[in-house]
Amino acid sequence: MKLEIDGNKPYAYVLSGTETEIENNELRIKLWKTDSIRYKTLNRITSLIEQINTCKDDIQIKSLSDYVNQSIEEFENICKQTDSLRLEFIIDHPDYQITPNLLHLLTERGYFDTSELAILFMSLPQKIQSSTMGRLANKQIKRKSQAMIGTPAPDFDIDDPEKKRGKLSDYKNRNYVLLDFWASWCGPCLKEIPKLKELYNQHTIKGLTIIGISLDEDKESWQNAINNHGLDIWPQVLNTAPSGELFNEKDLSETYNLDTGIPFYVLIDKQGKVIARWEWIGEEQINELKAILN
DSSP states (O other): OEEEEETTEEEEEEEESOTTHHHHHHHHHHHHHHHHHHHHHHHHHHHHHHHHHHOOOHHHHHHHHHHHHHHHHHHHHHHHHHHHHHHHHHHHOTTOTTHHHHHHHHHHHTOSOHHHHHHHHHTSOHHHHTSHHHHHHHHHHHHHHTTOTTSBOOOOEEEOTTOOEEEGGGGTTTOEEEEEEEOTTOHHHHHTHHHHHHHHHHHGGGTEEEEEEEOOSOHHHHHHHHHHTTOTTSOEEEOOOOTTOTTOTTOHHHHTTOOSOSSEEEEEOTTSBEEEEESSOOHHHHHHHHHHHO
16 A cells, blocks of 8 residues: 655545545545635634734734634535535445445534434445444444434443442433533533532432543542542442443443533433433523423
């Protein structure tokens, strides 16, 4: 295999010596224009941010920030256009070896409804579906369909530091459950603790409970954070999924589709369905929670 890359135009690389490169070249011709615009827009955003970081004039910073926001919107739109072209390519070439890889990418990026991508996957030839990348694409589609609003909340074991064993499903028909994804090293997560405690104290009588799910890799740091911040008032779970495994069912961050980082919150009703997904808890989320519990 031989790879040639122009540092100023990385999207214009030349790769030879692979069986699928003929297919890939056909795709790149289709994406050439949007890839070029996307790369230039990203460079512009990076340059503007560098200017903001060194600028001391508030008026100029405001102007640059507005331009950054405009450029980010342009970047998002061109990404959507690029993925629309990828979708067209999949539909036109269902038997290409690179097709499941493209489907996996579209599922991950999230511009298209997962149910539509699932139907598209099932329309692919069996040989493509059963390929290694086909199986990965199928797993990705199924994973992305989980834990979305209106779907059943995936069950998991609860075994917190106080040895309170059980399952999420134990709360079904009894409690509303707020899953709090956090970590001891996450400043914004720790900042939210007083707000969570207030919600818990105010609404536990109405059937609300909280389950903390930590993404800590170090068990001692996790336990110290629980003790230092008084988080043992509700169950705590350490997300101990083995590293290096794709779509591991024990990785609750993947099971619950945490694509935006932490803190992250998932609200589950008494029937065990996901009814809200929040990246933060502000006045809007608090009011939504109050309306649900009242």
